[in-house]
Amino acid sequence: xxxxxxxxxxxxxIPAWIGSAGVLAYGARRVRAMLSDGTIVxxxxxxxxxxxLQMLNFPVAGGTSGHFAGGAAAAIVLGLWPAMLVMAAVVxxxxxxxxxxxxTALGANLFTMAIVxxxxxxxxxxxxxxxxxxxxxxxxxxxxxxxxxxxxAALAAAVLLWLSGRAPLGAVTAAMGLWHALIGIGExxxxxGLAGYLLAVRPDLxxxxxxxxxxxxxxxxxxxxxxxxxxxxxxxxxxxxxxxxLEYAYEQVGSAxxxxxxxxxxxxxxxxxxxxxxxxxxxxxxxxxxxxTGVLAYAGLTGLRARRAEEGQR
Amino acid sequence: xxxxxxxxxxxxxxGVHREEHRHAGQPAHRHPHHHRAxxxxxxxxxxHPTSFExxxxxxxxxxxxxxxxxIVGATVLILGVVLTPxxxxxxxxxxxxxxxxxxxxxxxxxxxxVTRSAAVLPFAGTIALLAPLGADGGSWNxxxxxxxxxxxxxxxxxxxxxxxxxxxxxxxxxxxxTRRADLLGALRRxxxxxxxxxxxxxxxxxxxxxxxxxxxxxxxxxxxxxxxRGRALLRSLGSIAGNLFVRSYxxxxxxxxxxVSRGYTGTLPxxxxxxxxxxxxxxxxxxxLSAFAIALY
Numbered sequence: 294x295x296x297x298x299x300x301x302x303x304x305x306x307i308p309a310w311i312g313s314a315g316v317l318a319y320g321a322r323r324v325r326a327m328l329s330d331g332t333i334v335x336x337x338x339x340x341x342x343x344x345x346l347q348m349l350n351f352p353v354a355g356g357t358s359g360h361f362a363g364g365a366a367a368a369i370v371l372g373l374w375p376a377m378l379v380m381a382a383v384v385x386x387x388x389x390x391x392x393x394x395x396x397t398a399l400g401a402n403l404f405t406m407a408i409v410x411x412x413x414x415x416x417x418x419x420x421x422x423x424x425x426x427x428x429x430x431x432x433x434x435x436x437x438x439x440x441x442x443x444x445x446a447a448l449a450a451a452v453l454l455w456l457s458g459r460a461p462l463g464a465v466t467a468a469m470g471l472w473h474a475l476i477g478i479g480e481x482x483x484x485x486g487l488a489g490y491l492l493a494v495r496p497d498l499x500x501x502x503x504x505x506x507x508x509x510x511x512x513x514x515x516x517x518x519x520x521x522x523x524x525x526x527x528x529x530x531x532x533x534x535x536x537x538x539l540e541y542a543y544e545q546v547g548s549a550x551x552x553x554x555x556x557x558x559x560x561x562x563x564x565x566x567x568x569x570x571x572x573x574x575x576x577x578x579x580x581x582x583x584x585x586t587g588v589l590a591y592a593g594l595t596g597l598r599a600r601r602a603e604e605g606q607r
Numbered sequence: 608x609x610x611x612x613x614x615x616x617x618x619x620x621x622g623v624h625r626e627e628h629r630h631a632g633q634p635a636h637r638h639p640h641h642h643r644a645x646x647x648x649x650x651x652x653x654x655h656p657t658s659f660e661x662x663x664x665x666x667x668x669x670x671x672x673x674x675x676x677x678i679v680g681a682t683v684l685i686l687g688v689v690l691t692p693x694x695x696x697x698x699x700x701x702x703x704x705x706x707x708x709x710x711x712x713x714x715x716x717x718x719x720x721v722t723r724s725a726a727v728l729p730f731a732g733t734i735a736l737l738a739p740l741g742a743d744g745g746s747w748n749x750x751x752x753x754x755x756x757x758x759x760x761x762x763x764x765x766x767x768x769x770x771x772x773x774x775x776x777x778x779x780x781x782x783x784x785t786r787r788a789d790l791l792g793a794l795r796r797x798x799x800x801x802x803x804x805x806x807x808x809x810x811x812x813x814x815x816x817x818x819x820x821x822x823x824x825x826x827x828x829x830x831x832x833x834x835x836r837g838r839a840l841l842r843s844l845g846s847i848a849g850n851l852f853v854r855s856y857x858x859x860x861x862x863x864x865x866x867v868s869r870g871y872t873g874t875l876p877x878x879x880x881x882x883x884x885x886x887x888x889x890x891x892x893x894x895x896l897s898a899f900a901i902a903l904y
Contacts, residue, residue: 297727299689299770300734306689321800330873331863333802337809338859339852344810345817346848349825351841361848370852382806389790390782390811392724392775396682397689459767460737468737479841486845487852495853 294450294469295387296402298395302457309453310400316408317381320374328375336371340379343367344386351479359476364406364446365414365439366484370491370498373415380407405449414442428492431499432485439484440477447473659723662715662783668886669713669784674793676887677781680894685774687898693766694773698901702773705897706780713784720783724775731771735764787811795875805875813858821851 301309324333349361363383367376384406387393394402421434451469455462491499663670669677691698710717738760781790791811795804824847828835835843863871 295727295730297731297771298685298774300731300767303690317803318800321802325802330867330871331860333805333873334809334863334866335856335859337806338813338855338862340806341810341813342817342852342855344814345821346851348818348821349844349848351844361844366848378802378806382803382810385803386807386810389778389807390787392727392778392782395689395771395774396685396778397774454734459734464737465734468733482838482841483845483848486842487849488845489842490846490849491852494849495856498853498856 294402294405294447294473295384295394296398296450296453298397300395300457300459301398301401301453305453305457306397306401309404310397313381313400313403313408317377317403320377320381323374324378336375336379339367339371339375340382343379344383347383349483351483353475353479359479361483362406362410362443362480364410365418365435365442365480366487368411368415368442369418369435369438369484369488373411376411376415377407380411383407401450401453405446405453409449410442410446413445414438417441428489431492432489435488436481436485438481440474440481443473443477443480444470659719659783660787662719663786665714665784667712667714667784669709669780671886672784672890673881673883673887674785674789675797676883676890677785678790678793678797680891681777681781683891683898684894685777687901688770688773688777690902691904693762694769694901695904698904699769699773701897702901706773706776709780713780715780715783720776720779724772724779727771727775728768731768735767738763738767801874808875817851817855820854821847824850 324336328336343363343366346361346363346366350358351360353359364376364380367379370376371379381403384394384402385399388396388399388402415438417438418434421430421437424430424434447469448466451465452462454460454465459465488499688694688702694702707717710720785793788808791804791808794807795801828843828847832843
């Protein structure tokens with residue numbers, strides 16, 4: 294699900310870049326403050342490991358194959374913030390050195406694979422572990438975490454594509470969701486196998502994960518992401534349901550000639566003004582979306598904290 | 608010449624590879640002196656001659672540019688491509704000519720870059736075929752003759768595919784013409800957070816080692832249980848992942864100890880300290896001009 298360049302509109306990839314860069318920069322600071330040098334070196338080796346493990350291919354269906362992604366596995370073993378950074382490094386290397394995923398689309402790819410994936414994986418695993426700390430619960434939890442991370446990340450990518458007006462929501466979510474629900478089985482089984490191996494050989498590595506203080510963070514970030522998604526969706530609806538006058542005229546007049554553009558080449562009169570406006574509108578919508586989201590998230594979190602403080606006093 | 612041990616440095620030039628001067632002009636791996644003493648058991652020090660990375664050891668004017676120039680230039684060019692409406696014929700030709708000229712100047716194999724950048728097409732193609740469905744209420748006009756609406760849909764498909772492919776080619780040009788260490792140093796100097804650059808540098812350094820370990824684990828599994836399928840196969844792959852995880856964890860501890868013993872204090876030194884020269888300025892101006900031409904035309 295590496296989105297290449299040119300597929301997302303500016304109204305999607307610019308906010309995605311800003312949002313992902315913000316989250317990861319915060320994560321980098323948290324990790325720097327939280328972990329010792331030794332642990333950071335360890336984390337860096339784990340990044341190389343996850344990258345290497347992505348060579349693990351497994352057959353999916355109809356002769357095709359998927360490969361291990363590792364977001365949930367990283368989140369289970371390393372904790373939320375280190376896992377996000379590790380996955381971000383993996384995704385960034387793929388874009389930089391292998392042209393797997395675009396540069397303008399890097400923000401969006403980081404969002405789906407380095408933020409949403411580990412977040413979902415961590416949340417599911419922590420929940421399962423709270424229910425029971427037995428072996429079966431942990432294995433089932435790892436499976437569910439990896440499957441969920443895979444599917445939700447794919448759905449997030451589908452939503453980004455839809456926000457860019459690339460495909461109808463139904464078609465793109467169905468295509469991405471179904472395919473990754475299949476791949477997710479392999480991902481889940483391998484992650485469960487990994488967890489089972491660790492439980493048998495080095496259970497301390499998994500027990501360490503429990504002590505990482507991120508349960509509260511998981512909840513906060515999940516709420517924040519939900520709000521972002523809602524606001525971004527509504528803002529982009531507002532932006533797209535009111536085409537401006539030029540675009541309207543273009544739709545009326547231009548459609549008759551559209552079939553020929555491929556062959557005829559330059560038709561600057563109608564293409565540039567319309568698109569220039571659309572891009573500008575998209576960027577503005579993105580900025581408005583980010584600001585509104587930030588304000589809402591801040592208000593929500595402060596409200597929560599205030600209420601909790603009140604409850605504490607009683 | 609009689610076989611001699613593969614040594615680094617000689618009394619006259621401390622710290623300098625004795626054969627350094629001979630490396631100019633071709634990938635380091637072509638040199639026989641690297642192979643004389645290496646008889647299978649000695650691990651390879653250099654990138655494999657068929658690997659993509661070995662292309663970064665070519666000598667060319669593009670390879671000599673500052674890594675920052677190439678990263679920024681490629682990003683600007685990609686921005687131009689991404690922000691423009693579906694590429695028109697003139698724009699596509701301009702881009703193709705530009706990329707061909709750069710590839711030739713960089714003395715890189717065109718065919719290899721083309722096949723490798725075509726790897727974006729499967730995913731891009733899927734979405735590119737879905738996209739016309741959303742254009743003005745569905746424009747795939749499969750049954751009838753190609754109407755104007757279908758043409759509009761195809762235009763979107765072309766837009767997605769061409770932009771994805773051109774952008775991927777730009778990035779591959781950077782990746783093939785810049786050594787890994789220079790690329791990472793440039794990222795650091797472009798203010799990417801240090802923790803992050805460290806993760807990137809560890810990936811490039813250790814992925815070969817860990818990938819090799821993974822391959823041997825898998826070979827061991829296949830040779831002992833060649834008929835594994837389905838759930839059992841996935842479970843074994845999981846055990847392999849877990850095994851490699853534990854090994855890497857322990858390797859990480861050793862690496863950290865080694866780094867500390869060599870004076871690691873928590874920050875990685877930047878080793879590349881080149882300055883931007885006039886060629887870099889020229890290159891950036893060219894990239895910016897092309898990007899503007901494509902975006903605004």
